[in-house]
Amino acid sequence: MVNSIYTNKEIFLRELISNASDAIDKLCLLALTDPSVGLRRSDFEILLAIDKEKRTLTVSDNGIGMSEAELEENLGTIAFSGSANMREKLEKAEGAEDAQLIGQFGVGFYSAFMVADHIEVVSRRYGEDEAHRWSSDGAEGFSIEPASREKWGTDVILHIRPDGEEKDEYSRYVREYPIYKLVKKYSDYVRFPIRMLLPRPKELEGSTPEDPKFEEVYEYETINSMVPLWKRRKTEVKPEEYNRFYTETYSDETVPQKVLPISVDGRVSYDALLFIPGKAPADYYSDAFKPGLSLYSSGILIQDRCEELLPDYFNFVRGVVDSPDLSLNISREMLQQGRELKLISEHLEKKVRGELEKMLKDDREGYERFFKNFGRQLKLCALEDYGAKQDQLQDLLLFWSNTQKGLTLLSEYVSRMKEDQKYIYYASGDTIEAIDRLPQTEVLKDGGYEILYLPDKMDEFIADMFRKYADKPFRSVLDGDLGLTPPDKKDEALYREGLDFIQKTLAGRVDEVVASARLKSHPVCLSSGDGITFEMERYFKAIGQDMPVKARRILEINTDHPAFGAIDRLMTVDPDKAKKYCEVLYNQALLIAGLPIEDPSGYTDMLCSLW
Ligand code: ADP
Ligand code: MG
Numbered sequence: 001m002v003n004s005i006y007t008n009k010e011i012f013l014r015e016l017i018s019n020a021s022d023a024i025d026k027l028c029l030l031a032l033t034d035p036s037v038g039l040r041r042s043d044f045e046i047l048l049a050i051d052k053e054k055r056t057l058t059v060s061d062n063g064i065g066m067s068e069a070e071l072e073e074n075l076g077t078i079a080f081s082g083s084a085n086m087r088e089k090l091e092k093a094e095g096a097e098d099a100q101l102i103g104q105f106g107v108g109f110y111s112a113f114m115v116a117d118h119i120e121v122v123s124r125r126y127g128e129d130e131a132h133r134w135s136s137d138g139a140e141g142f143s144i145e146p147a148s149r150e151k152w153g154t155d156v157i158l159h160i161r162p163d164g165e166e167k168d169e170y171s172r173y174v175r176e177y178p179i180y181k182l183v184k185k186y187s188d189y190v191r192f193p194i195r196m197l198l199p200r201p202k203e204l205e206g207s208t209p210e211d212p213k214f215e216e217v218y219e220y221e222t223i224n225s226m227v228p229l230w231k232r233r234k235t236e237v238k239p240e241e242y243n244r245f246y247t248e249t250y251s252d253e254t255v256p257q258k259v260l261p262i263s264v265d266g267r268v269s270y271d272a273l274l275f276i277p278g279k280a281p282a283d284y285y286s287d288a289f290k291p292g293l294s295l296y297s298s299g300i301l302i303q304d305r306c307e308e309l310l311p312d313y314f315n316f317v318r319g320v321v322d323s324p325d326l327s328l329n330i331s332r333e334m335l336q337q338g339r340e341l342k343l344i345s346e347h348l349e350k351k352v353r354g355e356l357e358k359m360l361k362d363d364r365e366g367y368e369r370f371f372k373n374f375g376r377q378l379k380l381c382a383l384e385d386y387g388a389k390q391d392q393l394q395d396l397l398l399f400w401s402n403t404q405k406g407l408t409l410l411s412e413y414v415s416r417m418k419e420d421q422k423y424i425y426y427a428s429g430d431t432i433e434a435i436d437r438l439p440q441t442e443v444l445k446d447g448g449y450e451i452l453y454l455p456d457k458m459d460e461f462i463a464d465m466f467r468k469y470a471d472k473p474f475r476s477v478l479d480g481d482l483g484l485t486p487p488d489k490k491d492e493a494l495y496r497e498g499l500d501f502i503q504k505t506l507a508g509r510v511d512e513v514v515a516s517a518r519l520k521s522h523p524v525c526l527s528s529g530d531g532i533t534f535e536m537e538r539y540f541k542a543i544g545q546d547m548p549v550k551a552r553r554i555l556e557i558n559t560d561h562p563a564f565g566a567i568d569r570l571m572t573v574d575p576d577k578a579k580k581y582c583e584v585l586y587n588q589a590l591l592i593a594g595l596p597i598e599d600p601s602g603y604t605d606m607l608c609s610l611w
Contacts, residue, residue: 012115013179014186015108016059016156018300020046021190023063023154027126030064037126041192048183048196048223050174055160057116057173062153066123068144071134075109075121076142113138115173116158126152180223189228189299189322195220228299230273230320234261246275250318254278257370258355260319268343270323274352277318280373284316291315296322309345313381313393314352316374321348356396360409368407371398379458387465394469399452399459400432402445408452410469416450422483423475426452428460428535429594439522439592440477440556446520447484451477460535478527478534478593482518491515495559498568502557505582509553509598516556523563526589527554534593555589580606 024044031037047060066074112119117137124131131149136142149155161170172178176198183194197218207213229237229245242259246252256275263271274293283289292305292315299322310317325340359367371378375398382393398407403416413424425444429435435453444451454460463474475482492499492515503513510526519525528534528551540549557564563585570578583606587597597603 009114010182011186012111012158013059013173013182014301015111017046017183017187017190017194019109019156020059020061020063020154021192021300023061023065024192026064027062027152030126044192046190046192046194048179048194050176050179050197052174055174057158057160057179058155059158060153060155062151063126065125065128065152065154066121066132067125067128068130068132070125071121071123071132071144075134075136112156112158115160115170117161118159120157120159121154122147122149122157123154124149124152128152183223186301187299188224189226189231189296190224191226191299193222193226194224195222197221198223226299228271228296228320228322230261230263230271230322231299234263237261242273242275245273246318250275250277252277252279252281256318257366257373258359260351260355262348262351264347268323268325268340270321270325270344272319272321272344272348272351274317274319274348276352276355276370277316277373280316285376293317294320295326296320297326298322298324302326306341308341310348310352311345311381311392312384313378313389314349316377317352353392353396360396368398371407376458379456379462382462383458383465387462387467390466394466397462399426399454401450402436402441402453403448403450413450413452414470414472417472418449421449422473424452424463424469424472425449425475425477425482426454426460426463427477428454428457428533431455434594437592438477439519439525440527442520442522443484443518444477444482457535457539460533464533464536476528476533479529484518495557495564495568498559498564498571499557501571501578502555502567502582502585505579506555506586509586510555511552512554514554514556515559519556519558519561522592523558523561524585524589525556526593526595527556528552529554534595538594555586557585577610580610584610 024046027037027039028041028044031039044062047058049058049060050056051058119136121134122131123134131147132144133147134142134144158173160173163169163171176196180196180198183196187194198221199216200219200221201214202217204213204215229241239259242261243255246256246259255278257278258276260272260274260276262274272293281289290305291310291312292303292307293309294301295303295306295309306321307315309321321344323340323344356367356370359370378393378396381389382397394410398409399413400406401408401413404412410424417424427435427438427441429438432453432455435441435455441451452459452463454463460476463476467473495515499513499515503510506513516525526534532549532551534551537549537551563581567578567581567585570581583603587603590597
């Protein structure tokens with residue numbers, strides 16, 4: 001909490017620096033159009049000065065400056081209209097909302113009152129001789145008096161508040177290092193130098209490696225980098241530079257898997273630098289994870305994490321977007337900017353997707369590594385809203401294939417389908433090995449059909465949600481009908497009596513008993529038919545769903561197996577024993593399907609009584 005309050009207060013510096021940068025921009029423009037001004041870009045700078053004794057922080061610029069009327073107009077009327085109301089809101093608002101409010105009300109300058117209890121602005125308009133001092137304690141009002149300033153430009157002098165209960169709450173703003181950090185964080189890419197006196201160790205005379213002697217000297221240093229990495233041409237940036245930027249910005253030592261420098265000139269112009277991380281952040285799949293790209297407007301940070309720039313399913317992407325077509329107070333002109341953000345986000349989505357597709361084609365191993373990190377996010381989003389994002393995601397998902405002995409795309413599966421094959425077969429279970437042992441997979445394997453093995457619960461839900469891929473329906477091998485020729489079920493007339501006996505014995509526990517054509521070596525299996533599958537039944541049980549969700553239980557019997565022969569023979573001569581055999585078959589089927597045996601001790605007792 002403390003942190004988030006800081007985060008919101010600290011944006012005041014960004015606001016003041018951006019005003020200074022705007023003011024310089026204006027004079028730059030004037031210099032461009034009027035040669036008599038005689039100023040060059042390199043003449044401009046923003047200075048930060050700390051006076052610890054007076055407890056002031058001053059932001060100065062040599063930009064256009066303000067006349068008396070402008071001071072009154074810009075810092076007086078506009079900023080303070082409805083200021084009482086504004087202040088009330090600020091005090092009530094907590095956490096992230098503060099910053100948003102500041103944006104919404106367009107009171108960039110006013111935000112400085114979050115850290116200062118008194119502000120003076122000394123300004124001299126370019127081309128005028130007099131300077132003026134505007135001063136205010138906040139919402140109560142302001143005064144303007146004549147002042148002097150050597151040259152044109154503006155000094156904004158903040159009298160920093162005393163610390164409250166929290167240690168260093170405001171004092172941090174009259175210390176070099178925290179200010180330096182804030183400039184780096186929010187204003188690193190402002191296009192004019194931001195300079196500040198910083199303490200540097202200077203070696204003293206007589207200092208030796210054995211006996212080093214240093215003194216601290218203050219020197220002016222330019223803090224900001226000015227030309228951001230994403231503004232430089234990608235052919236001129238070394239891969240190490242991108243990687244170093246990534247590591248420094250995101251505190252992640254793992255080299256990013258992909259770096260995407262993007263530069264667009266069009267209806268909305270922007271530069272972006274995106275990264276696909278080399279590993280998922282530790283908190284990625286938790287609520288603590290905060291997605292979003294940093295959004296800049298001409299080098300000034302507007303939003304730390306703008307979530308609107310990429311769809312949820314690509315929220316693992318880190319990076320920055322910088323567009324001159326966005327104004328600083330992004331929420332103020334929400335409607336208009338909404339459109340620009342939307343254009344950018346659509347374009348970024350395509351870029352990321354394109355990169356992933358390229359990886360799928362050229363670097364399959366790399367894609368599988370990516371999928372291990374972030375495939376779960378793609379799957380979660382594929383499931384959202386009943387599979388509404390199927391089109392966007394289905395060609396990025398990988399599933400385990402029994403014939404490929406590895407991961408496959410659905411498009412690849414479909415391209416390998418046999419001519420007579422109606423369905424995309426899948427089987428779910430706890431592990432690949434357990435699934436491979438399912439008797440229901442036998443007949444398909446014998447016929448050389450490919451089956452997707454889905455050990456991840458989510459995979460089965462995806463199959464269920466998608467229903468089809470490229471017009472081919474998904475079908476669980478645990479379902480009744482596999483659509484094979486010859487058909488799954490045999491002509492049952494031959495075995496009717498035996499099947500009926502089993503059905504009667506297991507009445508209330510199985511819904512149907514059928515002669516299966518798909519079992520080869522196994523005597524029995526359980527299938528669920530269309531509808532709820534066993535996996536879902538187990539899932540809903542696990543999450544403690546109130547209403548019991550139960551799959552249909554169809555007991556499929558291998559009528560060629562000696563076990564069925566025995567029941568068929570015994571049901572007339574020793575019906576008690578035949579009934580016990582039925583129990584054995586049923587319980588075996590439950591076990592194979594991964595369902596609990598209903599009465600384990602009764603079952604083992606019964607088994608032993610067979611000897
Ligand atoms: P915004 O920057 O969105 O206009 P602010 O509250 O940040 O709103 O600033 C209000 C106005 O005050 C600016 O539009 C500008 O005209 C004037 N202003 C603020 N700081 C400076 C400065 N350093 N130099 C010149 N004008 C300034
Ligand atoms: Mg401003």
